[in-house]
Amino acid sequence: MINKIASLLEEVNHLKANTYDELEALRIQYLSKKGEISSLMNDFRNVAADQKREIGQKLNMLKTQVQNRINQLKEQLDDRDVSGEEMDLTRTSYPYHTGTRHPLSIVKKEICDIFARLGFSIAEGPEIEDDWHVFSSLNFADDHPARDMQDTFFVLHGADILLRTHTSSVQTRVMEKTKPPIRIICPGRVYRNEAISYRAHCFFHQVEALYVDKNVSFADLKQVLVYFAKEMFGAETKIRLRPSFFPFTEPSAEMDISCNLCGGKGCPFCKFTGWVEILGCGMVDPNVLDNCGIDSRIYTGYALGMGIERITNLKYQVKDLRMFSENDIRFLKQFT
Numbered sequence: 001m002i003n004k005i006a007s008l009l010e011e012v013n014h015l016k017a018n019t020y021d022e023l024e025a026l027r028i029q030y031l032s033k034k035g036e037i038s039s040l041m042n043d044f045r046n047v048a049a050d051q052k053r054e055i056g057q058k059l060n061m062l063k064t065q066v067q068n069r070i071n072q073l074k075e076q077l078d079d080r081d082v083s084g085e086e087m088d089l090t091r092t093s094y095p096y097h098t099g100t101r102h103p104l105s106i107v108k109k110e111i112c113d114i115f116a117r118l119g120f121s122i123a124e125g126p127e128i129e130d131d132w133h134v135f136s137s138l139n140f141a142d143d144h145p146a147r148d149m150q151d152t153f154f155v156l157h158g159a160d161i162l163l164r165t166h167t168s169s170v171q172t173r174v175m176e177k178t179k180p181p182i183r184i185i186c187p188g189r190v191y192r193n194e195a196i197s198y199r200a201h202c203f204f205h206q207v208e209a210l211y212v213d214k215n216v217s218f219a220d221l222k223q224v225l226v227y228f229a230k231e232m233f234g235a236e237t238k239i240r241l242r243p244s245f246f247p248f249t250e251p252s253a254e255m256d257i258s259c260n261l262c263g264g265k266g267c268p269f270c271k272f273t274g275w276v277e278i279l280g281c282g283m284v285d286p287n288v289l290d291n292c293g294i295d296s297r298i299y300t301g302y303a304l305g306m307g308i309e310r311i312t313n314l315k316y317q318v319k320d321l322r323m324f325s326e327n328d329i330r331f332l333k334q335f336t
């Protein structure tokens with residue numbers, strides 16, 4: 001047995017493996033249950049008591065040496081792989097995929113850029129808001145349906161902490177802290193308790209614009225709306241204002257643009273009217289200015305708000321709103 005161990009010890013130093021398969025074969029030959037070392041361990045039971053100590057030590061030594069040699073061979077194989085000996089450096093590489101901007105980000109940036117050219121600066125506010133900034137300061141009556149749990153997500157019920165339902169809350173935040181002239185654009189995410197479908201989601205995105213100064217008039221608002229529509233949808237775009245109601249503006253209007261798919265001739269997208277609605281707007285209600293500490297006898301202002309998803313749909317004809325939040329790479333890749 002001593003001789004057998006000695007010759008194996010000699011052998012171990014010369015073991016070679018050129019591939020991982022060969023290495024595995026060595027492992028099986030020496031270290032597996034039916035391998036050389038196991039069979040020596042079996043024989044070891046019959047060794048005479050006075051020899052057990054010496055042979056036992058040799059056997060253990062053999063085992064560690066085999067293990068070390070196999071580890072060493074593995075390291076050599078690993079090293080060879082990364083050192084490139086076996087690589088074909090002339091092969092063409094795999095195509096490298098860069099990410100793309102999300103369509104909503106593209107359109108948000110476009111909207112903000114247009115307003116930035118008119119001197120508006122970006123303002124942001126928290127998504128978790130309180131009743132004052134989302135509703136009360138903006139002149140919502142106590143019994144307005146938006147205050148109902150049916151329509152608004154309350155975070156802390158009874159404590160009036162809620163997820164903002166529109167970015168108009170940022171108006172209040174800025175007006176409370178800033179003296180006119182104020183010229184801001186507020187992009188952000190908003191939340192409403194809606195059943196999710198292809199045309200409604202429980203969260204979406206809006207951009208709010210606010211201009212407060214002395215002598216701001218509805219004519220100024222209209223000018224900005226025309227500029228925005230033409231910049232966003234092309235020089236031939238027409239706008240149409242319809243009277244509307246919002247608690248925080250008086251008078252209020254909704255703006256339609258000539259359908260950019262059919263050029264106003266009428267198509268299924270505009271329901272054959274030639275027009276599509278894109279935003280709400282109006283002159284800031286004097287109550288809102290006063291609520292925010294701005295003297296409504298001195299200052300006037302206009303505000304407008306639009307959904308980014310809506311504008312994006314018009315630009316890219318996305319039929320299902322849910323696509324925007326599912327992050328399907330095949331969808332996102334199209335917007336480069």
Ligand code: DAH
Pocket residue numbers: 165166167168208209246249279280281282303304305306
């Ligand atoms: N906050 C309104 C909404 O979420 C949108 C809006 C309408 C904003 C008119 C305005 C405005 O600033 O003047 O539906």
